[in-house]
Amino acid sequence: MTRTALVVRGGWDGHQPIEATDLFLPFLRDSGFEVTIEDSPEVYRDAERLAATDLILQSVTMSEISAEALTGLRAAVAAGTGLAGWHGGIADSYRNSSDYLQLVGGQFATHPSTHPDARHGEASDNFLDYTVEITDLGRTHEITRDIADFTLHTEQYWVLHDDLIDVLATTTHPVQPYHPWHRPIVSPAVWTRLWGEGRIFVATPGHSPEVLQDDNVRTIVERGLLWAARSE
Template identity: 60%
Template sequence: MSKQAIIVRGGWEGHQPEAATEMFLPHLERHGYAWEIHDSPAVYADADRMATADLVVQCVTMSTIERDQVLGLRAAIEAGTGFAGWHGGIADSYRASDDYLHLMGAQFAHHPGKHPDERQGEQSDNYIPHRIEMLPAAADHPITAGIDSFDLVTEQYWVLTDGLLDVLATTTLPARPWDPWHQPHTCPAVWTRRWGAGRIFACTPGHRVEVLENPNVRTIIERGMLWASR
């Protein structure tokens, strides 16, 4: 019997939820998953369907979620369903849901932009050079083994977190002359989290398809989905 994956996508279109998730469907197929796609979190409230899911891949930025839906998601993960995603699709979803924020233990807060004089009112205003630093724990973890620290030019996520993440990689946001904060700040960039019998995986790089095509980012996400799965 094939494994079962549920893909939930939607929210802000700037993160290309359709194109981004389509990138990873062949990977899931190669590893024996049958998948179905949903354009809202309504499926989370279907306890019978969620009980059969080995993995949920979510790519929904902002948007809203009903209480029965988020409680259904939490219950499924607690029972062993894996939960995986990248960038705003998992770390900036359902901002108004305290139940979702508690589940994730992490929430996007900011992505510093270029110097104000260089901004043109485009997404690229927030594309800045930065480094994804692999931690010692990453060296022999199945998600990150063999991947060294690497550089990107894209959004650099400032993430608010609790203390229960297992962090594999970080990124340090500088304090530049025009920034209102006064010292560099280091945030998780790749992490896992345990919730009951379930596993959660999140990767903050992945703003658009061109970032997901970076070999390091793509490999981390592909491995992360498999790691999280039941």
């Protein structure tokens, strides 16, 4: 039976939401999904459409969402529609909505920058070498099983989160003399969340299409999309 996937993309252009989500459209279609695309979260107002949707892939950094659309999204996920995404497209969406933050369970706070002497006023000022470390749970979970710890050179997300998420991978922000914190901070890098009858998947790597094409990142995202989707 064909399942349905709704791709919702937009918000800040710096995360290239069209190019990034386009990378996964062939995978979704090859996995048996009928895919439709919307450029605004206001589609979440359509309760009938969301009830017939098995997976929402969201890539909307920052931006805003109406109360009616957010109510629709929360109700759909609670009823079994899956929600998945990466980086700011899901973990830095709708900053002014506490109900959205509660739904997703983790929120971007910052991405620490390089040494002040190495900054040039460009996006690369926030690119660091860091390791994504698979947790004990992640080593047995279907999304991250058989994936070893790996390194990336990109934005390293510092995430505020709650205890209802199941963390499959973490990343550690070290102490640096040019940063104000005094001990290493461990942030979730990949997590899942159960919400009513629905499943939520979040991966924080994914600043650009190039990062998403890293073999480990792409594998995690593809598996996460399938995991989050409503079961057949």
